[in-house]
Amino acid sequence: MSQETPEFTLAETLGGKWRKLGPGVRAGTLLVEMGDAALVSLHISSQRLDIMLKDEQGVFQYAGDLTFEDLDTEGKLHLHSWAIEHIHMNNRHILIDNPHNDLTSLFVKISLAKRREAEQRFLRQDDE
Numbered sequence: 001m002s003q004e005t006p007e008f009t010l011a012e013t014l015g016g017k018w019r020k021l022g023p024g025v026r027a028g029t030l031l032v033e034m035g036d037a038a039l040v041s042l043h044i045s046s047q048r049l050d051i052m053l054k055d056e057q058g059v060f061q062y063a064g065d066l067t068f069e070d071l072d073t074e075g076k077l078h079l080h081s082w083a084i085e086h087i088h089m090n091n092r093h094i095l096i097d098n099p100h101n102d103l104t105s106l107f108v109k110i111s112l113a114k115r116r117e118a119e120q121r122f123l124r125q126d127d128e
Helices: 112-127
Strands: 002-006 007-014 018-021 032-033 038-043 050-055 060-069 078-079 086-088 095-097 106-111
Touching: none
Parallel strands: 018 060
Antiparallel strands: 002 007, 007 018, 032 038, 038 050, 050 060, 060 078, 078 106, 086 095
16 A cells, blocks of 8 residues: 655555655555665566665665566676665675666676585585
């Protein structure tokens, strides 16, 4: 259930709280709170998760989305956002800055074979 005004739409989260969504932001099948400052909206039909961040007025604005592309064959995750400030990998010392907002898409390929390979490598390290 939601209620609209020109400034925001009022939508209920899975936890039963009502949150303000900015203009054009749509709650999907499920609206899940991720702490106090972020919401994730699950859109089952389009296989996407929208990421929303709370602004200074307490209204959640669209910040990006995570889609699942060709998971059965390619196993790709696609993060799309105009809000990418930087990316860090494995630790915060390896940073890719995005000063001109040129980076708007990040693709990650995942597979269970890679997971098994990593687990075996890490388990061997523990045995040594």
